[in-house]
Amino acid sequence: MRTSAAGSNSQRGFTLLELLVVIAIMAIATAGVGLALRDSSQALLEREAQRLAALLESARAQSRMTANPILWRATETGFSFEGATQASLPSAWLRPDVRALASGAVVLGPEPIIGPQRIRLASVSHPGDSLLIATDGVRPFAVLPDSDTVPAAP
16 A cells, blocks of 8 residues: 555656746846946046057057158047048047047157157046057057056067
């Protein structure tokens, strides 16, 4: 005779519905954390620095291609590329919080090797945040932490 009660040998575990509820809760929590994390001023400054380094390299290539020197200058509202075709390069920051601290113009060619160049970008709202965009004249412009060093030649 069987003495075990009906259903006593059923398996224990999670149902599919319970697993879906837990996954939904985790997805909502992850989305909330993602929305709560905003870009810091340092991350925004880093994005602007990467953009400017790419623009400088583009202007440098254009200068070599046309055999005309291009000068980059910081302005009150952004920057300008003198000698470049007007429509080819932008002249404003993506965010008004960025200022360039450059002494004079940055010469971008047409020679394949230019002199060492550096531009310091700073945040207006967070004066302690700044980055350096520099080249040794041979290698492309690179974003460096705020220091007085220029990348060494290979």
